[in-house]
Amino acid sequence: MEVSNRAEGLKETYDVAGRDFSSAGAASSRIKRILQQIGVDQGIIRRIAVSSYEAEMNLVIHASNGGRITLDISPDAVTILVEDDGPGITDIKKAMQPGYSTASDEIREMGFGAGMGLPNMQSCADELEISSEPGVGTTLKMVFMNR
Amino acid sequence: MKLRQVVNELNLEHLCGGDLDSVEVTGGYTSDLMSDVIAKAKKGDVWITNQKHLNIVAVASLLNLAGVIVAGGLRPDDATIEKAKEENVSLFVSDLPAFEVVGRLYNMGLRTNAG
Numbered sequence: 001m002e003v004s005n006r007a008e009g010l011k012e013t014y015d016v017a018g019r020d021f022s023s024a025g026a027a028s029s030r031i032k033r034i035l036q037q038i039g040v041d042q043g044i045i046r047r048i049a050v051s052s053y054e055a056e057m058n059l060v061i062h063a064s065n066g067g068r069i070t071l072d073i074s075p076d077a078v079t080i081l082v083e084d085d086g087p088g089i090t091d092i093k094k095a096m097q098p099g100y101s102t103a104s105d106e107i108r109e110m111g112f113g114a115g116m117g118l119p120n121m122q123s124c125a126d127e128l129e130i131s132s133e134p135g136v137g138t139t140l141k142m143v144f145m146n147r
Numbered sequence: 148m149k150l151r152q153v154v155n156e157l158n159l160e161h162l163c164g165g166d167l168d169s170v171e172v173t174g175g176y177t178s179d180l181m182s183d184v185i186a187k188a189k190k191g192d193v194w195i196t197n198q199k200h201l202n203i204v205a206v207a208s209l210l211n212l213a214g215v216i217v218a219g220g221l222r223p224d225d226a227t228i229e230k231a232k233e234e235n236v237s238l239f240v241s242d243l244p245a246f247e248v249v250g251r252l253y254n255m256g257l258r259t260n261a262g
Binding site: 022 | 179180181182183196197201202205224234
């Protein structure tokens, strides 16, 4: 309890480099470690780990200059905010469809770009909001209730 | 069953990570699609795959998998093995095709992990 009180209000932002497959997953690992340290329920940690990993890989794969992931922990909820500066998503509805992907063959050969990232995040998060402007960037907010 | 039993039975080459005698294997999962694995593989699973790049380590670590078996005679490169050491992810290789690895594990009693 003492630990969890200390973490209330904790907010951290991680930079994720575009196209850097060698350190991809580092932000998600850090987020998972923090949640474990403050004693968040294992099932919630799993949902957050899956979602943050998918979001992180999207930054690595798609965002021209990478992006940022912000972890925001309040007593009631864990919020993951993912932001980048482009290229943006032209058709969000399509992007949310399972199986739809704009990833290159090279990315697909690595087992990414199967068009399951956003659907996975949607099924894991209690709330998911996504907004995007082509040429400007994408913002994705996921909320996980801490019950 | 312990990881040691899996390693012995399948004659796996152990590249790095993990204490074979203490890690418990509770199930198995096989897929080469990262999003499929991250969504469905469970804690305690061994993951059988033909992917051998560095990112298998992050997935295994995030999910607390018991280990990763790279099948089909494929070998992860040194960077992947180094990463696995850092994250304490148990990495194995087998010359057997993935189908054969999965079949043998199934015969040993491992199933898809529901939890």
